Amino acid sequence: MSGLHWRIVGAALVIVLALVYALPSLLPDKGPLLAVLPDKKVNLGLDLKGGINLVLGVDMQTAVHNTLDRMGDELRSEARQEEIIVLSPQVRADGNLHFVLLNEGKEQALDDLIDRYYSGQLQIQAKDTEDNRVLYTVAMTSEYRDKLQQMTIDQVLKVIRNRINQFGVTEPDIRRMQNNRLQVQLPGMEDAKRAVDLIQQTAHLEFQLVDDEADVDKATQGILPPGSELAYLQKRKPDGSYAKQPIVLKKNVLLSGEHITDAQVAFDQFNQPYVALSFDRQGSRIFERVTGENVHKRLAIVLDGKVYSAPTIQEKISGGRASITGQFSMEEAHDLAIVLRAGSLPAPVNILSERSVGASLGQQSIEQGIRSIIVGGILVLLFMLVYYGIGGLITDILLALNIIIILAVLAGFGATLTLPGIAGIILLIGMAVDASVLIYERIREELRKGLSPRKAVDEGFARSTLTIVDANVTTIIAAVILYQFGTGPIRGFAVTLSVGVLASMFTAIFVSKIFFDIWLSRRRPGSSLNL
Amino acid sequence: MGLRIIKPDTNIDFMGQRGWAVVASVLLLVLGLGAILFQGGLNYGIDFAGGITIQVKFDQDIHITDIKKALQTDNLPEIRVQRLGLEQGNEYLLRISAENAQPEEMRTMVAQSLEGGMQTGFTIQRLEMVGPKVGADLKNKALQALFYAVLFISIYISGRFEQKWMTAGIMAAGLLTGLYVLGLLAVPLVYLILAALTITLGLSWYLQLNYALGAVVALIHDVLITVGILALWGKEFDLTTVAALLTIIGYSLNDTIIIYDRIRENLRSKEAQSLLQTVNQSVNQTLSRTLLTSGTTILVVLCLIILGGGVIHDFALALLIGILVGTYSSIFVAGSLLLGIGPTPDKEPEQEAVQTA
Numbered sequence: 001m002s003g004l005h006w007r008i009v010g011a012a013l014v015i016v017l018a019l020v021y022a023l024p025s026l027l028p029d030k031g032p033l034l035a036v037l038p039d040k041k042v043n044l045g046l047d048l049k050g051g052i053n054l055v056l057g058v059d060m061q062t063a064v065h066n067t068l069d070r071m072g073d074e075l076r077s078e079a080r081q082e083e084i085i086v087l088s089p090q091v092r093a094d095g096n097l098h099f100v101l102l103n104e105g106k107e108q109a110l111d112d113l114i115d116r117y118y119s120g121q122l123q124i125q126a127k128d129t130e131d132n133r134v135l136y137t138v139a140m141t142s143e144y145r146d147k148l149q150q151m152t153i154d155q156v157l158k159v160i161r162n163r164i165n166q167f168g169v170t171e172p173d174i175r176r177m178q179n180n181r182l183q184v185q186l187p188g189m190e191d192a193k194r195a196v197d198l199i200q201q202t203a204h205l206e207f208q209l210v211d212d213e214a215d216v217d218k219a220t221q222g223i224l225p226p227g228s229e230l231a232y233l234q235k236r237k238p239d240g241s242y243a244k245q246p247i248v249l250k251k252n253v254l255l256s257g258e259h260i261t262d263a264q265v266a267f268d269q270f271n272q273p274y275v276a277l278s279f280d281r282q283g284s285r286i287f288e289r290v291t292g293e294n295v296h297k298r299l300a301i302v303l304d305g306k307v308y309s310a311p312t313i314q315e316k317i318s319g320g321r322a323s324i325t326g327q328f329s330m331e332e333a334h335d336l337a338i339v340l341r342a343g344s345l346p347a348p349v350n351i352l353s354e355r356s357v358g359a360s361l362g363q364q365s366i367e368q369g370i371r372s373i374i375v376g377g378i379l380v381l382l383f384m385l386v387y388y389g390i391g392g393l394i395t396d397i398l399l400a401l402n403i404i405i406i407l408a409v410l411a412g413f414g415a416t417l418t419l420p421g422i423a424g425i426i427l428l429i430g431m432a433v434d435a436s437v438l439i440y441e442r443i444r445e446e447l448r449k450g451l452s453p454r455k456a457v458d459e460g461f462a463r464s465t466l467t468i469v470d471a472n473v474t475t476i477i478a479a480v481i482l483y484q485f486g487t488g489p490i491r492g493f494a495v496t497l498s499v500g501v502l503a504s505m506f507t508a509i510f511v512s513k514i515f516f517d518i519w520l521s522r523r524r525p526g527s528s529l530n531l
Numbered sequence: 532m533g534l535r536i537i538k539p540d541t542n543i544d545f546m547g548q549r550g551w552a553v554v555a556s557v558l559l560l561v562l563g564l565g566a567i568l569f570q571g572g573l574n575y576g577i578d579f580a581g582g583i584t585i586q587v588k589f590d591q592d593i594h595i596t597d598i599k600k601a602l603q604t605d606n607l608p609e610i611r612v613q614r615l616g617l618e619q620g621n622e623y624l625l626r627i628s629a630e631n632a633q634p635e636e637m638r639t640m641v642a643q644s645l646e647g648g649m650q651t652g653f654t655i656q657r658l659e660m661v662g663p664k665v666g667a668d669l670k671n672k673a674l675q676a677l678f679y680a681v682l683f684i685s686i687y688i689s690g691r692f693e694q695k696w697m698t699a700g701i702m703a704a705g706l707l708t709g710l711y712v713l714g715l716l717a718v719p720l721v722y723l724i725l726a727a728l729t730i731t732l733g734l735s736w737y738l739q740l741n742y743a744l745g746a747v748v749a750l751i752h753d754v755l756i757t758v759g760i761l762a763l764w765g766k767e768f769d770l771t772t773v774a775a776l777l778t779i780i781g782y783s784l785n786d787t788i789i790i791y792d793r794i795r796e797n798l799r800s801k802e803a804q805s806l807l808q809t810v811n812q813s814v815n816q817t818l819s820r821t822l823l824t825s826g827t828t829i830l831v832v833l834c835l836i837i838l839g840g841g842v843i844h845d846f847a848l849a850l851l852i853g854i855l856v857g858t859y860s861s862i863f864v865a866g867s868l869l870l871g872i873g874p875t876p877d878k879e880p881e882q883e884a885v886q887t888a
Contacts (some may be wrong), residue, residue, distance in 0.1 A: 047842070055665055192658060193635040254807070353665040354634045354658065361656035361763065361842070368840035376834035380827045387823070391853070405641045420771065423843050426835050427778070430828030438789070445816070470691060471788050475781035477683050482777055485676035490774045497778070 004517050011511050015401060028203035042410045045418035047489050048366050051187035052195050055419045056160075056349040058180045062096075063152045063347035068097045068140060071122065075099070075504050076116060096125060101134040110134075120144060153180060160184065160199055162342035167198060167335070181352065192356040194335065200349055202304050203339035205257030207290070207322075210298035210310050211437030214248040227251050231300070233307040236327035247307055249300050254290045259283025263340035265333045266323070273333035274325040274339065284320025292316035300308070303336075369422035377403075377429050384433060388440055391531045394515045395436040398507040402432050405503040406496055415499075418492030428500035435470070435508030438462045440531055453523070457516050465509055472501045537819035545862055546811045546870060552863035554750060559856075563759010573762060576769030577659060579673070581666035583627040583637055586615060586657035586841070593651055598623060601648025607640055608632055617843030622656070624841075634660035657842070673773045674720040681724055681779055682706065685731040685747065685786065692742035692791060705734050732862040742795070746787045753783045753860050757853045764848075771846040779853030782828075785820060786861030791869070793817050798874060806874065810866040818862070825858040 025042040046053050072089030076099070079086045084106045089099035107127075114122060121144040126137040140148070157176060164172045164186065173185040173512050189195050211228045219230045229251050234243040261277040279287055291299070291313050300310040301324050307325040328336065381399065384392035406425060410417055443460030451459060476498050483494035567573060577584050587598075595612055602610045608629035615622040627637055638658055645653055661669070685706060690699025709730045713723055728751065735744035754776055761772065793813040804812075832854065835847040 057664065193638065197636050350662075351634065351660070352662040356658045358654065358656045360654065361588075364656075365840055365842055368838055369843075372831075372834045372838040375838060376831035379830050379834070383827060383830070406864040420774065420841055420846060423835055423839065423846060423850075426831050426839075427828065430831035431782070431824070433827050434785075434824040437820050441817075441820045441823075467789060467792055470792075471785040473691075474684065474784040474788070475778070477687060478680060478777040478781035481680050481683070482774055483677050484679070485672045486774060487770060490770055492763065493774055497783075 007514050011514055015375060018405045018408040021412040022404045025407055025411050040411045042407055043414060043416045045416045045488060045492055046185060046187055047357050047419045048362045049187050050357050050362035051190050052189050054184040054351060055353040056182045056184060057352045058153055058156050059178050059348040059350060060149055061478050064140060064145060064148060065091050067148055072097050072099060079110060082113060097138040097462060099136050101136060104129060104132045104134055107134055109464060149180065152346050156349060157182060159343050159345055163198055163338055165402055166338045190359060196351060198335050201339050202348055203344040204304050205340060206253045206302045207255040207306040208300050209250040209294060209300055210300050211248040211250050212298060216246050216248060219248045220246050231302065231307050232524060234326060247310060250529050255286050257340060260340055263337040265337050273328050273330050274323050274335055275337045277322045278322040287320060288316060288318045303392045365419050369419060376426050380429055380433060387531060391440050394512055395433055399429060399432055401507050402500060402503045406500050416492055417496045418489040420489045421492030421496040424493045424496035424509055432504035435468045435504055438468055443531055454520055457520060461513055468505060468509060472505055475501050541815050541818060543815060544811060545814050546807050546866060552867055556864060558857040559756045560759060563756060563763055566759060566763040573768045576767035577661045578769035579666055579670040580659050582661045583632055583634055583657060583661045585625040585641055587623050587625060588654050588656050589621045590652040592621060597649060602644050607644060616844040620841050634658055647829040669770060675768060676773060676775050678720060678724045678727060680780060681727045688746050689735060689740050689743045692746060698740065699740055702734050706730050741872045741874055742791050744872055745865060746784060748868055749787050749860050749865045750780060750783060752864055753779060753856050756856045760852050761849060766845055772849055775849035775853060776847055778850060779857060782854060783857035786857055787865045790814060790817050790861055790865050794869065807870060810870055814862055814866050821858060821861055825854060828854055
C-alpha cells in the first residue's frame with residue numbers, strides 16, 4: 001500500500017487536468033461550465049472543416065526578367081541625361097540584359113555610370129565593338145538576385161495576406177516554404193475558383209493612350225506603328241464570358257496602379273457595379289496632366305495586359321479619381337476592388353498544388369469518424385468486459401481516459417485534428433488494450449503458477465512494464481517520422497497516434513495498478529481474483 | 532472468472548507447420564511482386580504522380596458507366612473513374628492525369644459535363660491537384676520517411692533485442708558511415724534505403740545479432756507482402772499508404788518484440804529443451820495476447836472501413852491487410868526465422884572477459 005495515496009492524487013490530478021482541457025471540445029457551445037473552462041477547443045484540419053489549401057510557386061525567373069527589363073529602361077534614361085545614347089535595351093533568353101551603345105567614345109563614361117548607379121546589382125559580362133557601336137551584355141549579380149528573390153517573396157506574401165484579409169476569411173494561414181513557395185490555407189472557404197482568382201491575379205493596372213490612328217486590321221497581322229502595341233478589349237457577354245476586340249495602344253505607360261490609395265465598388269445609374277479608384281497626390285497630379293493634355297483622346301485602362309475599358313477623355317480630370325467599368329458582376333467588382341487596394345504582385349504566382357474540401361464533406365467525415373469511434377469503441381469495451389470481468393471494466397475506464405487525454409492534449413497544445421487523426425484515435429482504441437492484455441495475461445499465468453493474487457498482480461505488472469514500453473517505442477518512432485515528413489492530414493495521424501500511445505502506457509502501467517491495488521485491498525481475504 | 536479463448540495448456544505445433552508457412556509467404560510475395568511487375572511498377576496516386584482528382588457524390592444510385600459516358604466529351608482530357616469506399620456511398624473519384632490541366636478549369640468543365648450527361652444531382656466534394664514539382668517533392672519526402680524509419684528502427688532493434696547497446700552503437704556507426712559515403716556519391720534515395728537494409732542485415736549477421744536479424748527480416752516480409760496485396764488489389768500508392776506502412780512497421784515489430792522476449796526468457800530459465808520446442812512454447816504462451824490485440828485492432832479497423840466513409844477507406848484497408856499479415860507473421864514467421872538462424876549466442880560477460888584476456 002506504500003504510496004498508494006500519492007499515486008491516487010497524481011492520477012486524479014492528471015484526470016482532472018485532462019477533463020478541464022477536453023470538455024470544451026465535447027460540450028455544446030453554450031453552457032454555464034464553459035465560463036470557467038479554458039476556451040481552447042480542438043482545432044479541426046481543413047479536411048474536416050472544409051476549406052482550401054494552396055501551394056503557390058513564385059515565378060522568380062519572371063521577377064528577375066521584369067526587374068532587368070525595368071533597369072534597362074532606367075539605364076537608358078539615366079544615360080540620356082549624361083548625353084550617352086543607349087539603344088534597345090532588352091532581356092534575352094539567356095536571362096541577361098543586352099543593349100547597344102551608339103558611340104564607342106562614350107564607353108568609359110557608360111561603364112562609370114553603370115558602376116555609379118548599379119554597383120553590386122549589375123555586372124558587365126561581355127562587350128563587343130562593331131563599327132563604332134558597343135554591344136553590352138549585362139547580368140544581374142548573384143547577391144542582388146538573392147536579395148531580389150527575398151524582396152519579391154516578402155512582397156508577394158504581404159500582398160496575398162492583404163488580399164485575403166480584405167476578402168474576410170477567418171483564420172487564414174499564409175506561410176513561406178522552401179524553394180520560393182508559399183502555403184495558403186483558407187478554412188471554410190467554399191468557392192475555390194474565386195479564391196484562386198483572387199490570389200493569382202497579378203493586378204497590374206496601367207493607363208495607356210489608345211492609338212486611334214493605327215490600323216487595327218494591320219495590327220492583328222503584326223504590322224504595328226513604332227511605339228504602339230496590340231491589346232484586346234474585354235467585352236462581357238450576357239453569359240458571363242468575354243469577347244475580345246483588338247485595340248492598338250501607345251506603349252508608353254502614363255500612370256500605373258502603384259499610385260492607387262483606395263478602390264471601392266460603386267454603382268452607376270443602371271445599377272451596374274464598377275470600381276472607383278482614388279490616387280495619391282502624385283498620382284492625382286499625373287492623372288490631371290495626362291487627361292488635360294489628351295482631351296478627346298481615348299484612355300485605355302489595362303489590367304494584367306487586358307483592356308477593361310477605353311473611354312474618351314472629355315475634359316481635364318482633377319481630384320485624383322477614376323473608375324473602371326467593364327460590365328462586372330457584383331462578385332467580380334468586389335474582388336477587383338480588393339486586389340487593386342491590396343496592390344499588385346511583383347511576380348506571377350503559379351498554383352503548384354491545390355486541395356479543397358467542401359464543408360459538407362468535412363461534416364460528413366466528422367460524423368462518419370465519430371460513428372466509427374463510437375461503434376468500434378463499444379465493441380471493444382464490451383469485449384474486454386466479457387473477457388476479463390472486473391479487469392475488463394478497469395481497461396474500459398482506462399480507454400475512456402485515453403480518449404479524454406488525447407483530446408485534452410490536442411486542445412491544450414493547439415494541435416490539429418484531421419481525418420487520418422480520427423483514424424489514429426480509432427486505431428488506438430484497438431491497440432491500447434494491448435498493454436492491459438499483456439498485464440492480465442501475465443497475471444493469469446502467475447496465478448496458474450500458484451502465486452497469491454497480491455503476488456501475481458505485482459509480478460504481472462513488474463514483468464510486463466518493460467515489454468509494454470518497448471513495444472510502444474517502435475510505434476512512437478514511426479509516428480515521429482511521419483510527423484517529420486508528412487503533410488497536414490498525415491501529421492494529424494502522427495499526433496493522435498503518438499499522444500495516444502503515450503497516454504495508453506501511462507494509464508495501463510500507472511493508473512491501472514492503482515485500481516488493482518484498491519481492488520486487492522478491499523477483497524475478502526482468501527477469495528480468488530476474478531480476472 | 533473471465534473468458535478464455537486460448538486454454539492455458541494450449542500447445543499447437545506452429546513450428547511443425549513452418550514448411551507451409553514458407554510456401555504461403557513465398558506464394559504471397561511472388562503474387563504481390565508479380566502484380567507490381569505486371570503493372571510496370573507501383574500504381575502511384577496523385578500525391579506522387581501528379582494530376583487532379585475530383586471527388587463527386589451523387590444524390591441517387593447510379594452506374595459507373597453512366598459517369599464515364601457523361602465525361603467523354605471533346606473538351607475534357609481522359610478521366611479515370613473509380614468508386615470511392617463502399618457502394619452505397621455513391622461517391623466517385625475522377626482522376627485526371629493530363630499535364631497542364633488547370634484545376635479550377637477542370638472543376639467547371641467536369642461540373643458542366645455531369646450536369647449535361649447525368650440525370651441525378653451531384654456535389655463536387657473535394658478537389659486535389661498536385662503539380663509535377665510538388666509530386667516529386669512528396670515522393671522524395673515519402674522515401675526519406677521510409678529511409679529514416681529503416682535507420683532508426685534498425686538501430687533500435689539491434690540495441691533492444693540484444694540488450695547490448697555497445698553493439699548497437701557499433702551497428703549505428705557502421706550504418707551511418709556506410710550511408711554517409713553513399714550520400715557523398717549522391718546515390719538516389721531508393722538505393723540508399725536498400726543499402727541501409729543490406730548494411731543492417733549484414734551487420735546483424737556479422738555481429739551475431741540474431742534476434743535483430745530475425746526481426747528485420749520479418750519486417751521486410753510484412754511490408755513487402757502488404758505492398759504486394761495492395762498492388763494485387765489495384766490500390767493506388769500515395770502518402771496515406773506510406774503512413775499506413777509505417778504504422779504497420781511499428782505494429783508488426785511490437786508483435787515480434789513480445790514473442791522474441793518470451794523465447795529469450797524461456798531459453799534462459801528452462802531446463803534442456805530443443806530450440807523448436809522452446810519457440811513453439813513461446814508462441815503458444817503469447818498466442819492469446821497476439822490474437823486478442825489483433826482481434827480488437829481488426830475490429831476497430833473494420834468499423835473504420837465500413838463506417839468511416841470513402842476518404843479514409845483505402846487507408847483503413849491498408850491497415851487491415853498489414854495487421855492481418857503482421858499477425859500471421861508473428862505466429863508463423865518470426866519464430867521460424869529464429870529457428871533458421873538460431874538465437875543469439877548467450878555469452879556470460881565474465882566468460883567474454885576471460886576469452887579476450
